[in-house]
């Protein structure tokens with residue numbers, strides 16, 4: 001079998017002396033769409049931040065295409081939650097997407113033709129090329145999500161990591177994004193996304209992992225039919241609407 005694109009082994013993370021992630025093992029294969037599901041405070045964002053090298057683990061390893069540390073983080077395209085961006089900032093769509101080239105451009109040189117080509121090609125991928133010169137403040141929620149994805153795609157990452165990409169988007173926009181995700185996985189990019197939209201995740205993901213500080217269960221959506229694992233992860237009772245919503 002080929003090596004997974006993402007391989008997390010025995011990951012432990014503590015923040016301010018509190019243990020947040022416990023012995024997490026997780027893999028993502030090439031071209032796979034993996035959903036990371038869990039309740040508020042489960043440690044999903046902490047896990048993504050650790051993958052990006054923003055948080056240091058107390059134990060364990062994270063490999064991306066066999067690389068560790070900064071080299072691993074450089075292979076990841078990170079799409080933060082939309083609320084984490086200052087959308088009133090006076091920059092255009094193309095300028096925002098260019099900030100994704102930051103690491104490659106460095107502080108000492110300005111953007112070259114190849115950088116702009118990467119920006120326009122990423123905008124093309126998310127069908128936002130026509131908006132390149134618009135101020136980011138004028139965009140709708142769905143358009144904002146797409147340009148954040150374009151910004152993460154400018155370095156052709158092996159793994160795209162998305163924090164809550166569907167939150168606050170209407171159904172047609174969610175469908176458009178889902179089609180984009182499928183197009184990316186078919187092109188060989190691996191995707192890891194967190195979401196609170198469980199039914200949607202169960203429809204579009206190839207595999208899901210249920211996290212509550214530790215991995216409670218993982219597998220193909222069709223294999224996760226045991227109500228107990230959902231009750232344990234989300235700390236709900238057997239009568240919870242969550243189980244009904246999932247059709248379990």
Ligand SMILES: Nc1ncnc2c1ncn2[C@@H]1O[C@H](COP(=O)(O)OP(=O)(O)OP(=O)(O)O)[C@@H](O)[C@H]1O
Nearest residue numbers: 015016018020038039040041042043044045046047
């Ligand atoms: N800098 C920090 N110092 C201490 N504790 C923190 C810090 N950041 C997050 N935490 C705690 O870590 C836990 C996990 O938070 P995290 O944001 O990773 O969860 P999450 O699964 O992404 O939640 P949500 O679904 O609400 O976004 C929470 O209990 C949170 O309070």
